[in-house]
Amino acid sequence: MNSNMYMISFGIVEIIFSQIPGFDQLWWLSIVAAVMSFTYSTIGLGLGIGKVIENRGVRGSLTGITVGTVTQTEKVWRTMQALGDIAFAYSYSLILVEIQV
Numbered sequence: 519m520n521s522n523m524y525m526i527s528f529g530i531v532e533i534i535f536s537q538i539p540g541f542d543q544l545w546w547l548s549i550v551a552a553v554m555s556f557t558y559s560t561i562g563l564g565l566g567i568g569k570v571i572e573n574r575g576v577r578g579s580l581t582g583i584t585v586g587t588v589t590q591t592e593k594v595w596r597t598m599q600a601l602g603d604i605a606f607a608y609s610y611s612l613i614l615v616e617i618q619v
Contacts, residue, residue, distance in 0.1 A: 580594055581594060
């Protein structure tokens, strides 16, 4: 799937929004974004819990199913790397909050 059109559209929208005078003073926009983020997280959590209830338990494991030549050890290692990436990226959220203030 080619995603160039989405990237171009996003860039155009950003250029248009950057032309709005006083856009940095739109405090309510942060509230809307926070509510949207919380809502999406709640929906995802609800769907996950619903699936566990539907299956009458958690199906699956950290190593998952067999995929090509990837070993179970590599799957666990990659999972831990992904969690480390998330933890590393989380520290930058504090910087973003400081930039917004």
